[in-house]
Amino acid sequence: MAARSEIVRQILAEMRSGSVREEPFRRLVDLYYTPVYQVFAKRGFTPDDCLDLTQETFLGIYTGIRSFRREADFDTWLFKIARNAFRKRLRWRAAEKRRGEEVSLDAEEEDEAAQLPIASPEPAPAEAALQRERSRVLREAMDKLPEQMRKCMTLRVEQDLKYREIAVVLRLSPETVKAHLFQARRRLQEMLGPYFRDSLPDWDEEAS
Amino acid sequence: MNETETHLPVEELAAYQAGDLPEAAQARVRDHLMRCPACTRMLLDLDALRRGVEPEDEAPDHEKERFWRALQPRLLALRSSRRLQIVQLLAAILAVAVVGLAIQNASLRQTVHDLSQPDLGPPVRDLSATAVRSADAPAAVSLAPDDRFFTLILSPADLRDFPDHEVVLERAGAGEIWRGRGLHRNRYGTFSLILARRQTGAGDYTLRLFGISGEHRMSVGEYHFRIETQQAP
Numbered sequence: 001m002a003a004r005s006e007i008v009r010q011i012l013a014e015m016r017s018g019s020v021r022e023e024p025f026r027r028l029v030d031l032y033y034t035p036v037y038q039v040f041a042k043r044g045f046t047p048d049d050c051l052d053l054t055q056e057t058f059l060g061i062y063t064g065i066r067s068f069r070r071e072a073d074f075d076t077w078l079f080k081i082a083r084n085a086f087r088k089r090l091r092w093r094a095a096e097k098r099r100g101e102e103v104s105l106d107a108e109e110e111d112e113a114a115q116l117p118i119a120s121p122e123p124a125p126a127e128a129a130l131q132r133e134r135s136r137v138l139r140e141a142m143d144k145l146p147e148q149m150r151k152c153m154t155l156r157v158e159q160d161l162k163y164r165e166i167a168v169v170l171r172l173s174p175e176t177v178k179a180h181l182f183q184a185r186r187r188l189q190e191m192l193g194p195y196f197r198d199s200l201p202d203w204d205e206e207a208s
Numbered sequence: 209m210n211e212t213e214t215h216l217p218v219e220e221l222a223a224y225q226a227g228d229l230p231e232a233a234q235a236r237v238r239d240h241l242m243r244c245p246a247c248t249r250m251l252l253d254l255d256a257l258r259r260g261v262e263p264e265d266e267a268p269d270h271e272k273e274r275f276w277r278a279l280q281p282r283l284l285a286l287r288s289s290r291r292l293q294i295v296q297l298l299a300a301i302l303a304v305a306v307v308g309l310a311i312q313n314a315s316l317r318q319t320v321h322d323l324s325q326p327d328l329g330p331p332v333r334d335l336s337a338t339a340v341r342s343a344d345a346p347a348a349v350s351l352a353p354d355d356r357f358f359t360l361i362l363s364p365a366d367l368r369d370f371p372d373h374e375v376v377l378e379r380a381g382a383g384e385i386w387r388g389r390g391l392h393r394n395r396y397g398t399f400s401l402i403l404a405r406r407q408t409g410a411g412d413y414t415l416r417l418f419g420i421s422g423e424h425r426m427s428v429g430e431y432h433f434r435i436e437t438q439q440a441p
Contacts (some may be wrong), residue, residue, distance in 0.1 A: 004260060022283070026276060033275055034267045035257045042253065055279055062283060075258045076222040080399050082257075083218065083250070152243060161252075168255045169241050169248055171227065171234070 007031065008074050015065055029058055032078065039082055049089065056085040140193045145184055148172075153188075154181040216240055223253045291316070322404065324355055331358040335415070336366070337429030338364035346412060346432035351405055353440040362399040362417055366428035370419030373428070375401060380412040389420070410437045 008031070014024040036057050040050040060081040068077055142153055151170055155161045163181070167174040216237060223229050224237040241248045267275075333349045343398065350359055373391040378384050386407060391399050417429040 011341075025283075029276055029279065030272055033272050034261045034265065037264075037267065038261065039253045042256070043249075051264065051275065054275070055282060055438055058279060059286060067434055073222060076254070078216060079222075079257050080218050080256050083253075151238075154242060155248075159248055161248070163251050165248075168225070168252060169239065171224075194416070 004031065005074070012065065012068070013137060021062075021065075025058075025062060028061070032058075036078070036082055039079075043086060045086070050156070053082070053085045053089060056088075057082045061083065080158065089203075138188070139193065141188050142184075144191065145187060148185045149180045149187075153175050153184045156181060213246065213249075216247045218250065218254065221247065221254055225251060225255055225383045252342055260390075296370045319404075332361065333358065333433065334361045334363065335431040335433060336363045337417075337431060346434045348436055350433045350438060352438050356405050357402050357404070358435075360401045360403065360413070360431070360433070361413070362364065362401060362429060362431060363397075364393075364399065364417060364429040366419065366426070367397065368428070370421050370426075370428070372420040373399065374418045374420055374425065376418070377403075377408075378414045378416070379408070380414070408435055410435050 011028050011031075012026045015028075016020045033054065035051050039053045040053045041047075043083075045053060056134070057078070061078060063080070069076070142150055142157075145153060148170070150165055152172075155166045155169055161169065163174045163177045166172070166177045166181075170177070172180075220233075220237060224234060227234075228235065230340075241251060331349055331351060333347055334366070334400045335347055347358075351358060354439070372389060373393075374389045375387065375391055376384055391401065393399060412432070412434050415431040415433070416427065419426045419428045
């Protein structure tokens with residue numbers, strides 16, 4: 001997004017040089033409000049928390065703008081501020097939980113993975129054994145796929161990513177990812193037979 | 209991700225996303241992402257931030273306006289606290305300056321007081337630079353309990369004229385304890401140097417005399433002496 005980076009460079013230059021920083025900062029807020037808010041929204045924070053964290057992020061930018069190195073990438077710098085804001089919020093939440101004595105051992109972990117969807121309740125032992133067996137067979141079959149196809153499939157199955165997300169992670173085009181997944185599904189069906197047809201992840205229905 | 213592996217730094221993910229990493233590093237990052245949902249999430253967030261939003265997903269102006277209005281009081285508070293910090297810093301600097309000036313003032317008052325008190329018969333000692341090179345014991349300056357000053361008459365080894373002179377006083381075992389400029393040869397060809405008792409103390413001293421001419425500094429004499437202090441009866 002060359003146009004945006006040019007606008008940002010101009011805003012930052014104005015903020016650095018002028019005694020009145022509010023007007024250019026306002027333009028920066030207008031430019032980044034939505035993407036920053038969405039970073040938090042995608043992490044599963046409530047709208048109130050998202051607004052608060054977005055505010056924290058912009059206050060961090062306002063405070064640290066003079067220390068921002070001109071040659072650095074502004075988006076990366078901004079993202080680090082946003083990430084620090086939500087890490088701080090996660091730590092605060094964990095501390096709140098500890099105070100309420102509702103904490104599990106997992107809550108000690110400040111890992112961002114804590115924001116990922118919680119696993120479904122544990123299945124019954126027989127069902128669990130069956131699931132384990134299916135996973136093993138599926139994994140063995142996936143290992144036989146060509147590398148790129150296997151990686152697309154692994155990210156789809158294990159990290160529940162969408163086409164576009166897989167494309168970002170593997171630096172491929174979404175069309176290539178789609179084609180790989182289509183091929184992978186066909187090959188797995190051939191390898192595993194109709195028994196597994198319903199257990200294979202349904203990537204055709206993703207909302208993209 | 210295994211337990212010993214750490215998450216990738218944001219800068220590395222940003223470089224990966226921008227395609228700025230060499231092939232080997234790219235492969236390493238890709239392998240890590242395959243195993244690490246947290247880093248994958250971070251990459252996707254960063255990508256979304258860099259990519260921006262589609263025009264139809266952009267927040268409406270009234271929402272941005274509301275956000276800006278909510279942000280302003282916090283910006284104002286931030287600016288006020290920063291101003292307060294600057295004022296506090298200036299106050300601290302001012303306090304240090306005032307204390308420093310007060311100490312200097314007290315020291316000057318003491319010096320004026322000392323100089324205004326008649327000091328009858330302060331010790332005077334002739335020091336010859338040539339004597340320094342001999343194996344003789346250093347010249348002794350004996351200070352009575354009420355001697356506050358003593359005078360050293362320095363005969364230089366180098367008789368050339370210099371626009372200015374500098375004196376460096378070193379105490380044995382303690383190194384340099386004082387230095388001063390503005391010393392001038394008197395009409396007898398020597399230098400008179402008055403030292404305060406509180407500047408020194410009993411012990412062995414070396415005094416170095418330099419001639420200063422522009423950028424040049426040349427030794428014109430080196431003197432060794434010993435100060436002996438007499439106890440009050």
